[in-house]
Amino acid sequence: MTIKKHYQTKQQLAIEEYICSTTDHFTVADVCSHFRAEGKPLGAATVYRALERLIEEGKVKKYIIDEQSAACFEYINPESSCAEPRCYHLKCRECGRLVHLNCGDIEALVSHIHKRHGFLIDMNRTVFYGICDTCSEERFKS
Amino acid sequence: MTIKKHYQTKQQLAIEEYICSTTDHFTVADVCSHFRAEGKPLGAATVYRALERLIEEGKVKKYIIDEQSAACFEYINPESSCAEPRCYHLKCRECGRLVHLNCGDIEALVSHIHKRHGFLIDMNRTVFYGICDTCSEERFKS
DNA sequence: TTGCGTGCAAAGGTTTTGCATGGCA
DNA sequence: TGCCATGCAAAACCTTTGCACGCAA
Numbered sequence: 001m002t003i004k005k006h007y008q009t010k011q012q013l014a015i016e017e018y019i020c021s022t023t024d025h026f027t028v029a030d031v032c033s034h035f036r037a038e039g040k041p042l043g044a045a046t047v048y049r050a051l052e053r054l055i056e057e058g059k060v061k062k063y064i065i066d067e068q069s070a071a072c073f074e075y076i077n078p079e080s081s082c083a084e085p086r087c088y089h090l091k092c093r094e095c096g097r098l099v100h101l102n103c104g105d106i107e108a109l110v111s112h113i114h115k116r117h118g119f120l121i122d123m124n125r126t127v128f129y130g131i132c133d134t135c136s137e138e139r140f141k142s
Numbered sequence: 143m144t145i146k147k148h149y150q151t152k153q154q155l156a157i158e159e160y161i162c163s164t165t166d167h168f169t170v171a172d173v174c175s176h177f178r179a180e181g182k183p184l185g186a187a188t189v190y191r192a193l194e195r196l197i198e199e200g201k202v203k204k205y206i207i208d209e210q211s212a213a214c215f216e217y218i219n220p221e222s223s224c225a226e227p228r229c230y231h232l233k234c235r236e237c238g239r240l241v242h243l244n245c246g247d248i249e250a251l252v253s254h255i256h257k258r259h260g261f262l263i264d265m266n267r268t269v270f271y272g273i274c275d276t277c278s279e280e281r282f283k284s
Numbered sequence: 285t286t287g288c289g290t291g292c293a294a295a296g297g298t299t300t301t302g303c304a305t306g307g308c309a
Numbered sequence: 310t311g312c313c314a315t316g317c318a319a320a321a322c323c324t325t326t327g328c329a330c331g332c333a334a
Contacts, residue, residue, distance in 0.1 A: 007308050043316045064209045090261045109251050118275030119232045129267040133260030149333050185291045
């Protein structure tokens with residue numbers, strides 16, 4: 001296996017700059033329409049390929065919200081707590097909020113499952129789905 | 143809103159009988175090819191519609207494994223362990239295999255995160271991504 | 285007889301791939 | 310100059326929908 005060279009292109013920089021400016025999650029269609037509106041259209045394939053690379057670099061995460069709508073992506077700020085290896089992600093199904101969690105118990109579980117069940121979980125690719133505290137309080141009120 | 147009548151057809155009975163016999167998860171394509179092999183082909187639309195109904199009835203669960211492969215379904219035997227909430231899913235990024243895991247430690251973690259971090263994880267929607275034992279052995283060999 | 289279910293094909297949407305061209309190093 | 314990235318279109322894929330026909334009740 002050979003190491004692939006990585007060229008830095010205008011499109012890639014533009015994409016990264018744009019997604020850095022987003023505070024929320026975005027889809028490939030969002031990125032495309034943003035650049036189309038600026039008169040500098042980008043092919044969807046280019047966006048998919050750029051995001052794929054950013055995912056490998058750990059700068060972007062991909063979320064499956066539901067299987068027949070477009071995938072959601074999110075920029076991971078390298079200076080935020082997410083740059084730490086002990087940062088796990090919880091996604092609220094209700095409000096869509098992404099919660100960061102730093103919890104040693106998760107590491108313990110990953111270790112346990114590796115030793116006892118032979119499966120090595122990659123927490124950078126895994127997202128817990130559920131309901132956040134705010135939304136569960138909302139539910140009780142109504 | 144009117145209540146819809148529910149006709150019991152041969153196809154629906156056949157589908158339910160087949161998926162009862164599965165111990166694992168299955169896709170719509172699996173169901174179709176099973177009946178095609180038996181010389182009694184079923185339209186995919188029929189299978190989707192039948193499963194949709196079974197989901198409403200609580201007999202089947204649908205898992206989103208990843209957004210561009212087919213959805214996974216699973217029969218919920220009312221008497222089996224899967225009726226319990228202790229059935230978790232691990233997806234191998236290498237071979238794509240979906241592994242079932244029954245591990246009390248996961249429940250403990252879910253409980254811990256709920257109590258200490260206020261987030262209620264829904265394990266029916268959460269899939270752990272990683273590398274399975276078979277694939278990690280393959281890696282060391284090469 | 286009523287009206288739901290089926291089956292086929294077509295449409296819908298997202299994502300991937302092929303290939304010629306353009307651009308980075 | 311070598312090779313990767315881009316862009317366009319086509320393909321691949323899963324899933325839904327429309328419509329005529331069949332079949333359960």
